[in-house]
Amino acid sequence: MSARNLSLQPPLLEVRAVGKRYATRAVLENITFGIARGEIVSLVGPSGCGKSTLLRVLAGLDRGFDGEVRLDGLAQRGPSARLGVIFQEPRLLPWLSVADNVAFSAGPRQGGDPRVARLLDEVGLASTGATLPKQLSGGMAQRVALARGLFPQPDLLLLDEPFSAVDAMTRMRLQDLLLSLTRAHGTAALIVTHDLDEALYLSDRVLLLNTAGPHGAGRLVRETAVTARHPRDRRDTALAELRNTLLDGISATPPAYA
Template identity: 50%
Template structure:
């Protein structure tokens, strides 16, 4: 009978003081710049544009979230920045250099953990280490990351022996193993239950505080976007608009992380984003006196 580990009752993942220090980052995190980026595909019914005239400048260490209706190009955008696809027009720059295919300075974590079932969590995380990493250095790095995501007690377990949240934490640790300057997250918590999802959001912010990196996260959850990000990009569906560019709105999120999930300003931005997605919230904006009180 397979033993099963469960999520701890308390929130985990806070940085801990350990004997294995985190390896120093070689350079400061890079920013990302997209200039007039477009992506289209040819099909039986002709050319289908997914992204158009997309200009985006992500500062080093910034967290940006992307929301939008299905088919608006959210995952396509992430694939382009990851170097897994190439734009039909425009240019993507990572730091000072144009992006030409996959780049070791970027890492991706997907909605599914995609762990190798025959490997332990420790060995799955080790798969993310850069080529040429020494054995002792790699062992220390993996140990540090497992402690960072609260999985040091589960290092020897295999994916089938842990919960979905623990598997997702291992996937996140694997993405961080190479100390990426740019971390790309595609619906990373979408398959988790509501409570585990909230804990994973807090964990991501704790990891970002411990190991700052530029983060671009795609999500369908407007509240998640506002809680995590410094800014939220709302993409439009080009099927419904044959003229405008892909970015419908680019909203700065007030306050500093971690934010109060019940903040009134966030509630107003949530209503604005949902309206942009075609969801009427019946939200009444607070008066200036209510905001200041």
């Protein structure tokens, strides 16, 4: 779907002036943006600027914040089955089979659900349903985590550094898998990543979070649209130019765009 068509849709997710404090320290300040249905957005920025904190707020795992988070116009007040969360580590339960891990949100030992077999086939693990997590490689375990995140049929996936724990070649394969899965399921995605090349390869837009303003809290300081069509060439010079723009924004603290 083109960036133009995405911009014409009402937002699926609306983040309105979100702020977060720990005691007297401001961590996030005036975070405002939206995500359309089917859109992939990456959130980048230096360590300590509040990216993972913001993701926890959006996932409903942290309710102590200012502002508002809306999904399809409804205020979110906790975790929702319409939001799938995928962490840096797969976090599979070691005593459950792969199939039971995928279906965990439906209750214990629900791996016989027909959707599980379909999802495992989609992530290239069709014959692993009865396998225990200890028998999987790191890349295989993260494929299971992707299947588990999609099992409740969410409208939006929230991914926190999902591929940072695997080697470079596996990472590229998982990036392509994520693109094919979101396209097949019509699922939007918000990806927290330190990897600018990953953000530009995957995303329709890249949001840059940096410490800005009088309190040194994390604020959105730049929004970069990525208009290159998929499938993208990782060696595209246009992506390299966007990467340089993002690097400039990370090394500086420009005024917030909103």
